[in-house]
Amino acid sequence: DAGVTQSPTHLIKTRGQQVTLRCSPKSGHDTVSWYQQALGQGPQFIFQYYEEEERQRGNFPDRFSGHQFPNYSSELNVNALLLGDSALYLCASRRGQGFYGYTFGSGTRLTVV
Amino acid sequence: AQSVTQLDSQVPVFEEAPVELRCNYSSSVSVYLFWYVQYPNQGLQLLLKYLSGSTLVKGINGFEAEFNKSQTSFHLRKPSVHISDTAEYFCAVIYPGGDMRFGAGTRLTVKP
Numbered sequence: 001d002a003g004v005t006q007s008p009t010h011l012i013k014t015r016g017q018q019v020t021l022r023c024s025p026k027s028g029h030d031t032v033s034w035y036q037q038a039l040g041q042g043p044q045f046i047f048q049y050y051e052e053e054e055r056q057r058g059n060f061p062d063r064f065s066g067h068q069f070p071n072y073s074s075e076l077n078v079n080a081l082l083l084g085d086s087a088l089y090l091c092a093s094r095r096g097q098g099f100y101g102y103t104f105g106s107g108t109r110l111t112v113v
Numbered sequence: 114a115q116s117v118t119q120l121d122s123q124v125p126v127f128e129e130a131p132v133e134l135r136c137n138y139s140s141s142v143s144v145y146l147f148w149y150v151q152y153p154n155q156g157l158q159l160l161l162k163y164l165s166g167s168t169l170v171k172g173i174n175g176f177e178a179e180f181n182k183s184q185t186s187f188h189l190r191k192p193s194v195h196i197s198d199t200a201e202y203f204c205a206v207i208y209p210g211g212d213m214r215f216g217a218g219t220r221l222t223v224k225p
Binding site: 102 | 147154155203213214
């Protein structure tokens, strides 16, 4: 049973560029959340998608946007990249809106130069 | 304000010794509590969770945690650690109507 799959695993972008990160949730899961984990810090909640809609959002600027597709997969888009956007981006999935804990992917390491 | 505080950023301990990683959260309402472990260059793995019921929760790899509502704490314990337990540990809380919020993490280093 595949867990949460994220692509790519590593990415280097130049300041000002745009990036798209992808996530396939665990089989049977339909809710996807995205987190940013800066080096040496805990994950920070970006937003959550359920039924193809953004349901909740953390304290992140509008440069961060997302999408969920009918097959429950999701994308995270970041525009006008800043050096401070360099981080590990984690995708997590769960079934419905229950509180059973998330299954996390291994993340995408984004480096902005 | 909703916050999760892990009281120790680093905890060094010798192999086979007991360990406690401390977590406090701010809330006047019921919350759901979790502990995750992160090994280098990997995602987060769920160790255990408290949703309701018994305040002593047992998880994987011999870890357990105790929910203390009056002290708003959810400390993680293991009676005897192994070298392989060396990792970063995160306490997380789900507040009503919200998504999961994490503490800053505690780096557990087990020495031989």
